[in-house]
Amino acid sequence: MDYTPPQSLKDVSTHYCPGCGHGIAHRLVCEIIDELGIRDRCLAVAPVGCAVLAYNYWDIDVTEAAHGRAPAVATGMRRCNPDAVVFTYQGDGDLAAIGAGEVVNAANRGELISIFFINNAVYGMTGGQMAPTTTIGRKTTTSPRGRSTKNEGWPMKVVEMLSQLDGTVYAERCALNTPKHVRAAKEAIKKSFLMQMAGKGFSIVELLSMCPIQWGVSPVEAIEVLETEMIGQYPLGVYKDCELSQ
């Protein structure tokens, strides 16, 4: 078993909570960057959210973006640098709330970028508020009576939605709560980069992730909450793959 951390991942402690999925997702992305040998031309866009300090952990060129605007920032970077490999890394507020317009239009334009969407169905950094992807009935700091469809609407199905657009060539939902799911997530991240590098189009990998602190459970319980509540609401799988339809 090779537990050597990837070179593109800086050898520092992160600020993430025990049981958080970000550590896993960071490592997977950096492993793929190393394996594909693209560190020299990778340009990344960090989110606003728990991963706002991602540039402290990835040893590649990274820029900050305003909340939700990462796909637009990525568009500017990629259009001006056709040889670069550009990705965004965004949470559920960043991508599905404030950034909904940017991600839909970047997908619709078929921008040659990869979006890694960390969906833990809650706003972590700001203290546990409701997200567009929060499940029905779940209590958050802004849905203290539990999310109701009447007042707060429904959990947003992001990969399903984006897979409807012709510009999206690949859309898959994975999870980070078990070794089997993590291995599949790694393959999905790799595929997204390969699609971009082959000039195919826009791709998104949604990664269901754990947030023990804001879910009010232990790290071990969070694994089970993801398995039942999250995967129950958001089925895993490939929602679009232009290579399959050929």
Next chain:
Amino acid sequence: MKLLYSGNWALCEGAIHAGCDAYFGYPITPQNEVPQYMSARMPEEGRVFVQSESELAAISMVMGAAATGKRVMTSSSSPGISLMQEGISYMCGCELPAVIVNVVRGGPGLGSIGPAQSDYFQAVRGGGHGDYNMCVLAPTSVQETFDLAFMAFDLAFKYRNPVMILTDGLLGQMMEPLEIRKPDYVTVRDMPDDVGDWALTGAAGRSGRHHKSLLIDVDQLERHNRRLQEKFQRMQAECRFETILTEDAEFLFVAYGISMRACREAVKRLREKGIKAGLLRPITLWPFPEQWLREHAARFTKILCVELSCGQMVMDVRLAVEGRCPVSFYGRSGGVAMTVDELVAAAEKEFTR
């Protein structure tokens, strides 16, 4: 070669000749000609054009391109510029260069599509959040719109800061002769093609770079702010203005952009009537020619600030004058442009009171 061009088109050609690598923008009257023209011309030059889905997206596309060291421009009009304020603040915090053009229309809100100068406060007094400044350039003609595009890109890269060109719907639409030429000052493009050690070019042979405006440690952020303030202080050296017949003037107009043209004609007609008027026109609204005003204000009997607004630049005039001379204001708003006749009448009344 001389072309008969509109201000909006002249802006495009100026940017292209100044080496603009990318343009991102969204349609809004009265500057729709800018994205339209750029959509045709930029691909001809092998450069980037994207019509964004909004002005929110446009300014972030600009930020992305700027982060990689490219010469990038966007344009909009008042309501769209409001949407860009967050992005401008971010770019000042991250120290990223870009050119942002506001073809001002009547406001507030959806307003009108007529020409206005009611975004002065927004342009020079922040507009976005936090302590920052950017150079604001105000052309008065189609030719100057072309010329100032060069200066805008230069200043953006010289100081690693956004630069705004503040024009208006009348200048944007009017047609005047345009000479395609290179202004007689050196542009950054003449220097070696090295954007320096801040651009994100891919971390080949080095550790990763990053751009950020987030400094959670408040002491760090205060130090960053102090450094930025030192930079904005150095930017004071970029102040540019023009004086017309001020040496023997008893009365002074202060105006910029399209209003300046009316004042220039008014100076002529007033002098014919024996009223010694002169004109100060800021070319840079920021840095503002406060030093000239401070030094010369005392010798005027009255200063009349003329704007297409309810009175914005007049506040900076008053601040600079520091009470040495009475300052009055004449303006039209809502997209109405004053006539020379009405201005002469108003000025005559004001100056001979």
